[in-house]
Amino acid sequence: MSIIIDTDAVTAALPERIKRFPFPYSSESYRYSANVEPSRKVVMTEAGEWGGRLLDIDEHYLSDVKERGEVLDRDPSRIQVLPHMRPAVWDAIATLLPAMAEENPDSMSFHREGNNCRWWNGLQDLEVEFTIGDDSSLQGGPLRFLGSQIQDDMVFLDQREDALWLDAGLVTFAADWSLGFDTGMKFHEIHGPVPRVLEEKIVSRAEQFLLRLQPGEQYRRTNWTLTIDRRLDTSTETYPNWAPERGTIADDPALPDRVHLRVEVQHLIRLPHSGAILFLVRTYLLSLADIARVPVWREIVGRVLAELPEDMAEYKGISRYRKAASDWLLAT
Ligand code: HEM
Numbered sequence: 001m002s003i004i005i006d007t008d009a010v011t012a013a014l015p016e017r018i019k020r021f022p023f024p025y026s027s028e029s030y031r032y033s034a035n036v037e038p039s040r041k042v043v044m045t046e047a048g049e050w051g052g053r054l055l056d057i058d059e060h061y062l063s064d065v066k067e068r069g070e071v072l073d074r075d076p077s078r079i080q081v082l083p084h085m086r087p088a089v090w091d092a093i094a095t096l097l098p099a100m101a102e103e104n105p106d107s108m109s110f111h112r113e114g115n116n117c118r119w120w121n122g123l124q125d126l127e128v129e130f131t132i133g134d135d136s137s138l139q140g141g142p143l144r145f146l147g148s149q150i151q152d153d154m155v156f157l158d159q160r161e162d163a164l165w166l167d168a169g170l171v172t173f174a175a176d177w178s179l180g181f182d183t184g185m186k187f188h189e190i191h192g193p194v195p196r197v198l199e200e201k202i203v204s205r206a207e208q209f210l211l212r213l214q215p216g217e218q219y220r221r222t223n224w225t226l227t228i229d230r231r232l233d234t235s236t237e238t239y240p241n242w243a244p245e246r247g248t249i250a251d252d253p254a255l256p257d258r259v260h261l262r263v264e265v266q267h268l269i270r271l272p273h274s275g276a277i278l279f280l281v282r283t284y285l286l287s288l289a290d291i292a293r294v295p296v297w298r299e300i301v302g303r304v305l306a307e308l309p310e311d312m313a314e315y316k317g318i319s320r321y322r323k324a325a326s327d328w329l330l331a332t
Pocket of ligand 1: 032033034035036155157166176177178182187190191193194197202203206207221223224225279315316
């Protein structure tokens with residue numbers, strides 16, 4: 001039997017969460033870049049493939065949207081809509097729901113006549129009618145409703161004075177930042193805490209790219225960090241709930257099951273009517289134990305963590321345990 005057949009057999013036996021995981025590295029070292037590519041391009045990995053859809057639905061769909069609802073009940077500041085962004089939110093509804101129905105014709109449908117819309121979501125046993133532009137036609141308001149249908153977080157950027165401003169969003173699964181704090185800020189200011197990116201002109205290049213995005217165009221990029229446990233809500237607001245564990249996890253024998261590679265697939269879309277930019281952030285978490293089931297991934301993640309410059313590790317909040325994680329991955 002050839003090695004290729006062996007590899008295929010091992011890959012075929014892997015669970016979906018591994019096969020569909022958006023593995024983010026293309027080499028054994030990682031640096032920031034303005035890494036954008038067209039959306040919906042399928043990417044083959046050592047374990048399977050990802051990226052064929054704009055709005056990915058996976059085994060966590062119902063539990064993720066339920067958790068989002070609970071976070072919003074506890075902390076309404078995770079939704080922000082400055083008044084001039086209301087049309088952009090409706091624009092997102094009229095863009096994303098049809099896209100999701102097209103990608104899932106067996107379980108979803110979207111019909112629109114004028115401003116009257118009907119949305120059916122069989123996965124939630126839900127059928128609703130609403131009117132574009134009428135906030136009272138969707139319970140909880142349009143943005144909260146949209147956030148109950150997709151797993152992605154959403155950020156809306158307004159374009160004015162030749163710059164981009166974060167003026168609305170629904171973010172319940174932030175990787176160590178705060179929507180409430182960032183609302184009203186410019187793209188440049190938002191990236192102020194990130195090391196290297198301003199000096200290396202990555203932020204200005206990214207902003208120039210976004211300023212020129214045409215209506216309907218869709219691109220994407222990935223970003224990554226590490227998170228302890230399958231914890232989606234690592235916002236600044238809940239810092240005391242999750243941050244202290246970063247100091248003790250290195251000595252925890254359960255480290256391979258508890259430390260997760262957290263990958264964000266971020267879509268960048270110019271909404272067709274409002275002209276706003278919609279930034280979708282879809283978060284995937286895969287434990288190091290799962291990563292290690294794909295030998296090439298084990299090696300690459302181990303080396304990336306070992307090689308990452310200290311300022312980047314510090315910013316990502318992983319400096320106290322990345323060596324333990326890397327040592328475990330590279331031990332066999
Ligand atoms: C091509 C476009 C973009 C590039 C190249 C880019 C680059 C980056 C990088 C390198 C980081 C650090 C991530 C890490 O080490 O974990 C970051 C963080 C962040 N980015 Fe972006 N980004 C882009 C688009 C956006 C957009 C559209 C938004 C929405 C306003 C955004 C909001 C943020 C936020 C909130 C953070 C966390 C900042 C903090 O720590 O307070 N980014 N970005």
